[in-house]
Amino acid sequence: MASITVPQTSMIERxxxxxxxxxxxxxxxxxxxxxxxxxxxxxxQAAVDAMRRELGKLPIDGTVVIxxxxxxxxxxxxxxxxxxxxxxxxxxxxxxxxxxxxTLCAKNMPGAIATLAMADEGALLxxxxxxxxxxxxxxxxxxxxxxxxxxxxxxxxxxxKAKGVPTEAITAMVLxxxxxxxxxxxxxxxxxxxxxxxxxxxxxxxxxxxxDKTGIDIYIGIGGAPEGVLAAAALRCTGGQMQARLIIDTxxxxxxxxxxxxxxxxxxxxxxxxxxxxxxxxxxxxTDGPMLAGVKFGHAVIETETVVMRSVSGTxxxxxxxHRQLDKF
Numbered sequence: 001m002a003s004i005t006v007p008q009t010s011m012i013e014r015x016x017x018x019x020x021x022x023x024x025x026x027x028x029x030x031x032x033x034x035x036x037x038x039x040x041x042x043x044x045q046a047a048v049d050a051m052r053r054e055l056g057k058l059p060i061d062g063t064v065v066i067x068x069x070x071x072x073x074x075x076x077x078x079x080x081x082x083x084x085x086x087x088x089x090x091x092x093x094x095x096x097x098x099x100x101x102x103t104l105c106a107k108n109m110p111g112a113i114a115t116l117a118m119a120d121e122g123a124l125l126x127x128x129x130x131x132x133x134x135x136x137x138x139x140x141x142x143x144x145x146x147x148x149x150x151x152x153x154x155x156x157x158x159x160x161k162a163k164g165v166p167t168e169a170i171t172a173m174v175l176x177x178x179x180x181x182x183x184x185x186x187x188x189x190x191x192x193x194x195x196x197x198x199x200x201x202x203x204x205x206x207x208x209x210x211x212d213k214t215g216i217d218i219y220i221g222i223g224g225a226p227e228g229v230l231a232a233a234a235l236r237c238t239g240g241q242m243q244a245r246l247i248i249d250t251x252x253x254x255x256x257x258x259x260x261x262x263x264x265x266x267x268x269x270x271x272x273x274x275x276x277x278x279x280x281x282x283x284x285x286x287t288d289g290p291m292l293a294g295v296k297f298g299h300a301v302i303e304t305e306t307v308v309m310r311s312v313s314g315t316x317x318x319x320x321x322x323h324r325q326l327d328k329f
Contacts, residue, residue, distance in 0.1 A: 032295035036108030066095035139239035152186035205231035237309030
């Protein structure tokens with residue numbers, strides 16, 4: 001019987017959606033065991049260890065392109081690290097944030113998640129660990145409704161017009177940082193509301209994908225570039241819009257970005273520039289949040305909630321799981 005060759009993108013679509021959920025579930029549970037204990041580094045390391053173990057079981061030839069840092073900074077899931085159990089498996093790029101919101105987890109505050117994205121080899125922007133200016137909205141709007149280079153008030157007014165509501169009905173999510181004082185003032189001047197978050201840049205952007213559930217219409221501000229690529233993967237799956245630009249303000253950062261293959265240091269990235277081709281995004285709640293419920297520890301059951309998104313089909317799956325083999329966590 002002749003053998004059948006399965007296209008790589010088909011392999012990603014058919015096999016790995018549920019497998020990636022298992023990876024983020026285990027990372028989330030590992031981190032959740034340390035919720036509220038003020039142990040940011042320990043909870044992050046627990047999530048990294050668990051995620052790395054599970055990635056090692058996948059039948060892939062994967063490379064971490066967005067990770068915990070460079071090889072000399074991170075012992076596991078560092079940029080360039082190989083993951084997976086099959087050297088001959090499909091070649092894929094992996095972007096990870098095993099515990100997004102380490103402070104949120106340490107303080108048992110809402111919004112901590114475990115997250116990762118998988119895409120075809122060469123499909124993810126290899127973003128350095130520097131800041132990135134971002135603006136994002138959810139699906140259902142025509143292109144160009146908002147623009148990274150437009151004034152904040154103009155973006156709020158244009159979004160409200162496109163949504164068919166007054167500006168008072170718009171809510172913008174912004175990281176609570178001194179650098180965002182002007183953005184916050186401009187949003188309020190336009191008549192819109194501001195929802196401040198202390199941490200959680202990936203989740204902040206993803207909130208725009210489901211404004212009816214999260215109450216967030218737009219995300220604006222400066223956060224991490226690696227987190228920006230992860231968020232772009234999620235929005236690519238849901239049809240949202242995002243623009244971003246790396247903030248390269250020192251010679252050292254300029255040299256790092258050049259070494260990573262980025263030539264245009266002022267480029268305004270669209271989602272398609274950061275995530276190309278087929279991709280899958282998965283996130284599991286660590287603490288309760290507006291998007292995902294946190295891990296629940298019962299006497300004989302651990303409960304998790306995970307969202308898995310696929311760009312190839314636009315499918316969004318919500319997985320509420322009960323884990324009864326507690327020894328596997």
